[in-house]
Amino acid sequence: MIRTTLAALLLSAAAWPAQANKVFISNERGNTVTVLDSETWEVIAEFPAGNRPRGITISPDGTELYVCASDDDTVRVFDPNTYEELHTLPSGPDPELFVLHPSGNPLYIANEDDNLVTVTDVETHQILAEIPVGVEPEGMGISPDGAVVVNTSETTNMAHFIDTQTFEITQNTLVDQRPRFAQFTEDGSLLYVSSEIGGTVSVIDPASGEILHKIVFEVPGVQPELLQPVGVRVTQDGRRVFVALGPSNRVAVIDGETWEVLDYLLVGQRVWQLAFTPDEKFLITTNGNSNDVSIIDVAAEEVILSVPVGQQPWGVVVAPD
Amino acid sequence: MAAAVIRVDYPSLLPISRLDLPTEDLGFAGAELATQDNLTTGQFLGQDYVTQTVAVPPEEAQAAFDRLVAEGTRIVVVQARREELLAFADAAPEGMLLLNARATDEALRSEECRANVLHVAPSDRMMTDALAQFLIWKRWGDWFLIHGSHPEDRALAEAYEASAEKFGARIRETREFADTGGARVADTGHVLVQRQIPVFTQDARRHDVVVAADASDVFAPYLPFQTWDAAPVVGAAGLRPVTWHAAHEAWGATQMQNRFEELAGRPMREEDYLAWLALRVVGESVTRTGSADPQAIRNYALGPDFELAAFKGQPVTFRDWNGQLRQPVLLTDGRITVSVSPQDGFLHEVSPLDTLGLDRPESRCTAFGGGQE
Numbered sequence: 001m002i003r004t005t006l007a008a009l010l011l012s013a014a015a016w017p018a019q020a021n022k023v024f025i026s027n028e029r030g031n032t033v034t035v036l037d038s039e040t041w042e043v044i045a046e047f048p049a050g051n052r053p054r055g056i057t058i059s060p061d062g063t064e065l066y067v068c069a070s071d072d073d074t075v076r077v078f079d080p081n082t083y084e085e086l087h088t089l090p091s092g093p094d095p096e097l098f099v100l101h102p103s104g105n106p107l108y109i110a111n112e113d114d115n116l117v118t119v120t121d122v123e124t125h126q127i128l129a130e131i132p133v134g135v136e137p138e139g140m141g142i143s144p145d146g147a148v149v150v151n152t153s154e155t156t157n158m159a160h161f162i163d164t165q166t167f168e169i170t171q172n173t174l175v176d177q178r179p180r181f182a183q184f185t186e187d188g189s190l191l192y193v194s195s196e197i198g199g200t201v202s203v204i205d206p207a208s209g210e211i212l213h214k215i216v217f218e219v220p221g222v223q224p225e226l227l228q229p230v231g232v233r234v235t236q237d238g239r240r241v242f243v244a245l246g247p248s249n250r251v252a253v254i255d256g257e258t259w260e261v262l263d264y265l266l267v268g269q270r271v272w273q274l275a276f277t278p279d280e281k282f283l284i285t286t287n288g289n290s291n292d293v294s295i296i297d298v299a300a301e302e303v304i305l306s307v308p309v310g311q312q313p314w315g316v317v318v319a320p321d
Numbered sequence: 322m323a324a325a326v327i328r329v330d331y332p333s334l335l336p337i338s339r340l341d342l343p344t345e346d347l348g349f350a351g352a353e354l355a356t357q358d359n360l361t362t363g364q365f366l367g368q369d370y371v372t373q374t375v376a377v378p379p380e381e382a383q384a385a386f387d388r389l390v391a392e393g394t395r396i397v398v399v400q401a402r403r404e405e406l407l408a409f410a411d412a413a414p415e416g417m418l419l420l421n422a423r424a425t426d427e428a429l430r431s432e433e434c435r436a437n438v439l440h441v442a443p444s445d446r447m448m449t450d451a452l453a454q455f456l457i458w459k460r461w462g463d464w465f466l467i468h469g470s471h472p473e474d475r476a477l478a479e480a481y482e483a484s485a486e487k488f489g490a491r492i493r494e495t496r497e498f499a500d501t502g503g504a505r506v507a508d509t510g511h512v513l514v515q516r517q518i519p520v521f522t523q524d525a526r527r528h529d530v531v532v533a534a535d536a537s538d539v540f541a542p543y544l545p546f547q548t549w550d551a552a553p554v555v556g557a558a559g560l561r562p563v564t565w566h567a568a569h570e571a572w573g574a575t576q577m578q579n580r581f582e583e584l585a586g587r588p589m590r591e592e593d594y595l596a597w598l599a600l601r602v603v604g605e606s607v608t609r610t611g612s613a614d615p616q617a618i619r620n621y622a623l624g625p626d627f628e629l630a631a632f633k634g635q636p637v638t639f640r641d642w643n644g645q646l647r648q649p650v651l652l653t654d655g656r657i658t659v660s661v662s663p664q665d666g667f668l669h670e671v672s673p674l675d676t677l678g679l680d681r682p683e684s685r686c687t688a689f690g691g692g693q694e
Contacts (some may be wrong), residue, residue, distance in 0.1 A: 156365070172365045177629065
């Protein structure tokens with residue numbers, strides 16, 4: 001009996017090179033956060049997260065889970081282990097998406113209804129700055145060195161580059177219609193900005209603000225209007241870019257050097273946001289209309305599983321190791 | 322960038338539903354929101370926007386328009402009917418740009434088109450085609466068409482007839498609801514309506530839906546639930562094709578609704594949306610070209626690079642052969658967005674949006690250097 005248990009333990013240890021991580025998914029319409037286990041891909045919890053939870057992120061040390069409760073006009077902070085709400089952070093009205101400084105503080109929050117980016121200290125709970133940006137700010141990206149925050153404004157159609165020291169806008173890049181997401185590469189040399197209605201991803205040189213290339217999408221038999229890029233994630237080596245294509249129900253796989261689209265992976269319906277596991281073995285996609293998440297095997301570039309979650313999954317973040 | 326919105330207020334009876342009561346700021350609030358949006362963008366590019374608004378009765382419309390011209394205004398959003406719009410277009414000096422944000426007449430996009438008018442408002446046929454596609458998708462191909470007795474009602478009925486023919490629906494029965502005046506639901510009017518409508522709709526040939534062509538708000542709202550046969554009502558009541566409604570949420574529309582309601586303190590209506598759209602067409606063109614010249618704006622808007630996000634899930638663009646804005650059409654029951662046309666499977670070599678309304682080969686517009694080929 002004891003022998004069997006030991007063998008099982010050893011086996012599971014062997015098949016478990018990286019530890020399991022918790023995956024947190026915000027359910028915009030269900031007002032909850034669903035928790036998955038990245039080893040078994042089973043739902044291990046679902047807890048209330050305020051009204052209209054959208055943007056979701058976690059502190060680098062894994063001790064605080066941040067959720068934009070858009071209709072509560074606040075950021076709710078949860079204990080990722082007990083799922084208890086620890087406190088709230090002032091966010092400005094209608095927080096939609098945010099990005100955490102690589103050091104874990106502060107939080108840069110897009111206030112969609114007020115044309116502002118709010119900077120909030122997660123320790124003192126004070127607002128450090130409010131930066132006026134374009135109409136309907138949404139996408140938030142931060143350079144790996146933490147020097148530059150990029151906000152995209154959906155109706156102004158710009159990527160605004162904000163100096164994190166002075167809170168001043170240093171440059172603006174006009175991109176295609178309805179920019180949704182901004183993502184730097186790990187080395188900070190490139191910035192990807194998705195334009196949902198324009199149907200493109202702009203590859204931008206963050207130093208000059210110049211657009212180097214526009215990635216376009218084409219799937220035979222799919223109306224071009226449905227190929228709406230939203231979430232973007234880049235592998236740490238910069239060689240693969242994954243772009244969620246909304247109502248086309250596909251994730252594009254892009255060569256990070258040639259910017260050629262290599263493949264389109266069929267996922268759930270209306271895919272918006274993406275998150276890697278820390279080991280980059282898996283990419284999780286939130287599928288808002290099918291109420292599930294798809295799990296992509298990153299090396300194989302294949303969808304391996306879909307898991308039902310709450311109502312209208314919006315954002316996703318994976319706890320660090 | 323100085324623009325104006327001119328709204329002609331025609332004398333009319335109160336609407337059937339008090340939810341549709343006109344407001345002083347109808348359309349203007351949408352213009353104000355667009356101007357704020359344009360200004361927010363403009364601050365990053367050193368571009369300024371000013372919009373003045375004018376509301377006039379029809380008899381003073383031309384004088385008001387002439388005053389705007391005399392003051393130097395060269396971009397005007399027009400919320401008026403065909404007659405006033407054409408008079409403005411023909412009186413406008415060289416280089417001026419008008420944006421039609423109300424008139425739905427087909428002729429304005431065809432034989433009566435004007436090179437200095439861009440149509441942000443969809444035409445009747447775009448709306449009736451949008452509804453027809455949905456009915457065909459539902460396989461509800463047998464229609465009972467009821468139209469009003471005013472010329473606009475008959476024109477709308479003709480649009481439904483053309484849409485039926487285009488997409489293969491059959492109009493099994495047509496009746497005219499005469500506007501005899503005074504049929505209002507106030508007090509105990511509903512008692513009369515409940516007796517009149519079943520009789521009026523009795524003994525119609527077998528049909529899937531009742532299509533109400535009521536451009537004058539005389540009878541359509543009385544039809545749902547009161548018809549003799551248990552058929553859904555579509556058109557001017559029941560399931561309606563609209564450019565906007567206050568419950569529309571998809572594609573970021575929630576943000577638009579929030580911003581508008583904060584500004585105006587009331588839900589956003591079609592008139593507001595169209596004024597917003599017209600000034601956003603102008604703003605987007607100024608943003609991309611860096612020019613406030615009306616001709617540069619017109620040329621960019623009609624050119625291949627123009628596209629605009631309008632909370633409809635795909636970019637809206639212009640038909641360069643008659644100046645009509647291509648746009649999806651919402652179908653609403655008044656509570657939610659039931660569907661959005663064009664429907665799946667309706668194909669076109671240029672854009673699925675061109676399955677809605679007059680297509681290039683049917684248009685007799687020549688003012689844009691093209692037209693019937």
